[in-house]
Amino acid sequence: MSFYRGKNSISGRRTIRERGGTFIPHLVLILSLFIFALPPLLTAGEITIINKRNSERLGTIRALQAGRYQFVSVASLADMLSISYSKNNKNKQITLEIPHNPITITAISPFIKVGYQIRQIPIDVLYRNGIFYVPIKLFLTALRDVLPFQFEYDASNLELIVKSSLENITGVSIDEKANGILIHIATTEKFSRSDIFTSQRNNWFYIDIYGGRVDTLKSFPVKSRSKKILNVAPIQLSSETARISFHSFINFKEPDIIVNNTDHEVIVSLRTRESISNDLLAELQKEREKWKIDVVVIDPGHGGKDPGAIGRNGLYEKNVTLAIAKKIKSELQRRLDVKVVMTRKRDTFVPLKRRTEIANKAGGKLFISIHIDSNPSRRLHGHTVYFLGQAKTEESRNVAQFENSVIKFEDSQNHYAGLSDASFILAANAQNSYNKESQDFAAIVDNELYKDIKDRSHGVRQAGFYVLYGASMPNILLETAFISNRNDEKKLKNKSFYGSVAKAICDAVIKFKQRYEAEVQ
Ligand SMILES: [Zn+2]
Secondary structure (H helix, E strand, C coil): CHHHHHHHHHHHHHHHHCCCCCCCCHHHHHHHHHHHCCCCCEEEEEEEEEECCCCEEEEEEEEEEECCEEEEEHHHHHHHCCCCEEEECCCCEEEECCCCCCEEEECCCCEEEECCEEEECCCCCEEECCEEEEEHHHHHHHHHHHCCEEEEEECCCCEEEEEECCCCEEEEEEEEECCEEEEEEEECCCCCHHHEEEEEECCEEEEEEECCCCCCCCCCCEEEECCCCCEEEEEEEECCEEEEEEECCCCECCCEEEEECCCCEEEEEEEECCCCCHHHHHHHHHHHHHCCCCEEEEEECCECCECCCECCCCCEHHHHHHHHHHHHHHHHHHHCCCEEEECCCCCCCCCHHHHHHHHHHCCCCEEEEEEEECCCCCCCCCEEEEEECCCCCHHHHHHHHHHHHHHHHCCCCHHHCCCCHHHHHHHHHHHCCCHHHHHHHHHHHHHHHHHHHCCCEEEEEEECCHHHCCCCCCEEEEEEEECCCHHHHHHCCCHHHHHHHHHHHHHHHHHHHHHHHHHCC
């Protein structure tokens, strides 16, 4: 198309001039213009990609030089790092399919989309013969932010050294049994049952391991003795979660998961559907009655003398959590036949322990605590969904520590004595027998929020929140956005944002109801 060629050549000239950059190989480039005409790209050579952990050479990709920037093909780099991608020829875009944080690159544009965030690089993406070229150094910065890789690029020696974080998921073996399939996942670290999430969609069965790391730079050992599983693919879903995907046309029942820490393995047993006896049906009916999700408790964080986190422009967490909670309440009542109980309706102080007491007394079937995050790093934005468990990162631990610190406003801290770290988690898990359901609900809420708010998701995490301790129902704590981030703070004053959160929570409650009320049928 002539139109397109025209645009292309404009970009070519811009590339040579380089907006605002200083510029050394002037002569070379001018010469190249004479020799090659457009495009004014020189082959800089082959970049060798090396796996830092074992010095293994992963391969080479061609580098092109334009001004002081070295460009590489996005697709070649993605292939080398085992990242899948798709192209949209109509929009002249290529997308690296990194779950939750896809990176989209548009031909002849300086804008790169990372998740829902737009970043600008100081030079346009080049596009030649259907191939997208990006300035390697700038692009690696974006990749580093969303993948658990470290990159060292040596431009003079044309070497890219890649280090993936140390793997703790080391392989999979699959055995076929009379009524299903047995999957053994080999690990080098201890995991607990609540670290394992499973889901099934479009002929894929997923096992997500929170705190899990796979090394996607090398081949992943799979020993399969089953014809029912057609393909196994490990990916690093986020810096905190590894996913192993199993392709199969079989519809599996809810899996049984066993974590065997002595032998360092996670065992997932997938049963194919089988007939259910009448006795069992009656039993399940009773279960279903018990599981009717008819009372939802919304807990607006902080209140009264406890302001919660405070934004740069003086926004109080306690006011936002109450506004969001009210919106959630009206949305739930409008769309569902459920009773909604609030742990506070006004700007009043309610001790943490009292909040679950209110929930239990009201016969709550779901407990949702609403909070706003705050972080010394003002760059952080987006949401995180927590359920009760041992924190896996310093970051999660700090969040729980801040939320727990509000007990200083309470008259007596005796109820919380001895509830520190590990002992607290043990006590909490014993008391809170809805761990699996809480985990499931957290995952559903995270998904719905990600769909509706279209901002960064920090995923589902675990930490020891006092406010969740003692809830006799599935319970989660939502950090809706970061009050410490300029854009998020603006968003947190916006009624339409409250509406999106309310819609997402309501959708999540509906999905959870469908799953749990229908599961026992
Ligand atoms: Zn809070």
